[in-house]
Amino acid sequence: MSPDQFKADPDSDVLIIDTKKEENRFSRFELIRWWDQKLLQNANILVIGAGALGNEIIKNLALTGIGNILLVDFDQIEPSNLSRSILFRESDRGRYKADVAAERAREIFPDINIRSLSVNVVTDFGIGAFFWADVILGGLDNREARLAINQNSLRCGKTWIDGAIEGLSGIARVFGPDGPCYECTMSEVDWKVLNARKSCTLLTREEMMSGKTPTTPTIASLIAAVQCQEAIKLLHGLEVITGRGFFFEGLSFYQDIITYKRKAECFSHERYTPVVELDAEARKLTLGEALKIIRKDLGEFAIMELRHEVLTGFSCSECGVDVEYHSSLGRVSDADAVCPDCGKQRFPIMSHQFDGSEPWPDMTLAKFGIPDFDVFIGSDGERQIYYLLNGDRQRILGPLVSKVQP
Ligand SMILES: [Zn+2]
Ligand SMILES: [Zn+2]
Structure with a gap:
């Protein structure tokens, strides 16, 4: 559909509303021709990160009726999270982000099957959950965790959808098991930053994981929404921006679809089989x-x-x-x-x-x-x-x- 064809009422993409039919929670979704609520009810999604992006991701997945979610994040809620996290309240301070986000998801959608784990995804999280997941969504703020998720997703032959935000700008990227991956997109500067932080004793993980990035709830909402829509499309077998990234720069309103190339020398493309x-x-x-x-x-x-x-x-x-x-x-x-x-x-x-x-x-x-x-x-x-x-x-x-x- 081109922009001038778009109008906010039923057109060729939706069904005609049967006014006699009784409405349920998901009735309006089911007016979209290709939408299959049962499929979403049976979907397994691994969400890594319960910060600003993770809150928006969990909110969207709960609202759309995703049935099964494993949410992983090892951080606790601090005051600065409260301005960017729709699922957190003042009284949640000090509690684990993953636990609170899972509780709130159940309030939004009582039939959701959501489990929270408060572990470090780089060092203390087995790869088994990546085999279990249909798709992986990342709401992270550091390269090391992205790299670990990227490797594990590829090893299990799964697509992962990354979100990254800073200021009023952000990017949502889809990495499939066969195309260019996150590591393929890493520049020399990315590696320098990563290695410089690792070089000292290899033990300063805690510091590495707690990068303080300026972000806002508005850009988190926008980028997480794109991630979730791509995940829903992927689950339905529709075409998604695999190997590409949707970039949005909020100050100038510049936006673009970036196409990545697979690097021949990239180490991340190992598949675990058999x-x-x-x-x-x-x-x-x-x-x-x-x-x-x-x-x-x-x-x-x-x-x-x-x-x-x-x-x-x-x-x-x-x-x-x-x-x-x-x-x-x-x-x-x-x-x-x-x-x-x-x-x-x-x-x-x-x-x-x-x-x-x-x-x-x-x-x-x-x-x-x-x-x-x-x-x-x-x-x-x-x-x-x-x-x-x-x-x-x-x-x-x-x-x-x-x-x-x-
Ligand atoms: Zn790669
Ligand atoms: Zn000594």
């Missing part, structure tokens, strides 16, 4: 047991790989001493890295490959910093098998596990 669903939990399965499973499938020389590095110890260059230390990187602070003997900052020792020679065969995967419902990889150098810790499914998805309504 996936073997194991009836095992990260909190119970040991490194030794995991290696046994891998070697049964791939032979005695196969090794275990992880999808990201984990901390296995600290090294003090001053004292010349290495000590063992196991934790998720998301739960390690600079204070933990201080050497108890000399008081200097120690360097983290990281690993993402295990061949059974390590002295921890009885340590659980969780102790290594592997989150619930995650994947570990078996590799014999040529073939890879991706093992999903499916025993954690219920713990992460809760009521979302049995999602399909009759």
